[in-house]
Amino acid sequence: MSNLQSFSDDDLGGAHGPNRVVLLYGGRSSEHAISCVSAAAVLRALDHQRWDVLAVGITPAGQWLLTSADPDQIAPAGVSLPSVQSGEPVVLMPGDDGAHLFKVEEHLSQDLGLVDVVFPLLHGPWGEDGSVQGLLETMHVGFVGSGVLSSAIAMDKAAMKMALSAHGIPVGPYEVVHDGEWRLGPSRVAARLEFALELPVFVKPARAGSSIGISKVNQWHELEQAMELARLHDPKVIVEQSVPGREIECGVLGAPRDQRAKASALAEIVLSPDREFYDFESKYLNDAATLVVPADLPPESAEQIRDIAVRSFEALECEGLARVDFFLADNGSIVVNEVNTMPGFTPTSMYPRMWAEFGVQYSALIDTLLELALNRERGLR
Ligand SMILES: Nc1ncnc2c1ncn2[C@@H]1O[C@H](COP(=O)(O)OP(=O)(O)O)[C@@H](O)[C@H]1O
Ligand SMILES: [Mg+2]
Structure with a gap:
């Protein structure tokens, strides 16, 4: 059953004609490649009748380029760590008309048209940490996901743990x-x-x-x-x-104003015994980790975790989406490990898989996030 059924069409802005979306991907962080893979997957799944997409890739050096929106070029088959290559037209920051955001260097007199919403599908520093969100705020454009403060707090594991404990949410020592x-x-x-x-x-x-x-x-x-x-x-x-125990994750999907965010099904990361922890290789490059969806948990623990996930999302004032990662300790206690405001977003990533378990398909998830972004408040928040 879809947990989105309580969102009416009106809440989500109703049906629109094609809206112009800028999909921002790549970026300066060490998670550049993961962002490219997520972006290609979003481009494959997006309803192109409804969303008119411009793909803007940020190179590892930080240059913004207007790239092809062809997913096979963004993440070519057989390339496990794709990247944004220089050589494409350079995107310039906006002039005085914030609505017409992007211009390309070669055609200074022309902008790329009205941009309705930006999807900053960027992971890690200079993308998920409030910096790009701040830039988008100064451009006065709506965007998917958390705002400046919330993104910055969630990115900084120390600030995040401080904020969560101040709200009575358990974190480890x-x-x-x-x-x-x-x-x-x-x-x-x-x-x-x-x-x-x-x-x-x-x-x-x-x-x-x-x-x-x-x-x-x-x-x-x-x-x-x-x-x-x-x-x-x-x-x-x-x-x-170290918190010895099981690793459990929960997706949270923001709601229109005055409604509470919703928690997805839970997932468990089960590591092969030769791994000390869920490291980069087991995340992306080999089969050392199995993702079990839904996690096999007693119903009361599952409900408690889903409740803490939503409370963590609200405590950090997240918007749109977040994945809240937990440890279910061997002694039975539940602690939050971290909150990711732009989690991995391929169809096989944890966040979409946890929603699929509740009947929310990948393309519907993207639609919902874009609709929420179209309707969010702009300006200083
Ligand atoms: N306090 C901890 N106790 C047990 N395992 C941990 C702890 N902190 C991190 N880990 C292990 O390291 C992995 C990565 O840590 P995490 O804080 O989630 O960093 P990242 O933001 O890079 O995902 C976790 O998924 C988990 O396997
Ligand atoms: Mg983690």
């Missing part, structure tokens, strides 16, 4: 290590962490994703190396006590 403190005295930091946390711990860049830069530390003498790896990605590092 953690410590933050700032750049200056580490540079002044790694041994003092180590002493503080050893006092505050029990082994094993996870050392993570505060603002990254796809497990990039994360290490599991089983002995304190491994800390320094793990810190240096995390610091390659972010000078701000979070060190978390």
Whole structure:
């Protein structure tokens, strides 16, 4: 049964003619390739009668290009890590008319027409972290997903955990290590962490994703190396006590104003025994992880997790979509690991699969997100 049945056509803006969508993909983060794969999948599934799409790819160096909207060019078959290649027309930032957002360098006198909504299908820093959302706000255009503050808080694992605990939402024990403190005295930091946390711990860049830069530390003498790896990605590092247990995820879909967001079916990530944790390789490159949808859980635990997922979404003031990731600890407690405001979005990614389990198909999910974005408030929020 679709959980979207309570959204009426009016809530979602009713039927429109083709609306112009800018699909923004690629980007400067280390999750560039994942974004390209998600973008190709969205282009394949999108109802092109209803949505007139421009594909704007951001190269790893940060250049915005008007690319082909052909999914087979964006993510060619057999290429596991596709990327946006330079050589396409450069997209310029808007002039004084915010509605006519994008111009291409070769045709300065012409803009690309009215843009109704932007889908920033970008993962990680400079995309999912409020920076692009801020740019879109200054352009006064509607966009899919969370706004500036919410995106920024969710991207920063330390800020996120602080905000969630302030709302009474359970998170595991953690410590933050700032750049200056580490540079002044790694041994003092180590002493503080050893006092505050029990082994094993996870050392993570505060603002990254796809497990990039994360290490599991089983002995304190491994800390320094793990810190240096995390610091390659972010000078701000979070060190978390390991929560032994099961990994459960829940999709949340925003609702029109005055309605509560909805929680999807739950999924479990089951790792093969040779994996220490859900790292980049097991996420994207091999079969080390199995995604079980729906997760096999006692109904009361499942309801509790779905409720905490919606409360986390509301606590961070998310919009549109988010995937809330949990640990169901061996001792029975439930803690939130993280909130992703632009989760992986291919049809086989967790977020769409969890909604499909509730009868919401991939293309309907995209329609709903675009409709919500068309109707959201603009301006400072
Ligand atoms: N505190 C923890 N306890 C147990 N496992 C953890 C913990 N933190 C991270 N992990 C493992 O590392 C993976 C990646 O960590 P996560 O915080 O989700 O980073 P990312 O944002 O890169 O996905 C998790 O999916 C989980 O397998
Ligand atoms: Mg994660």
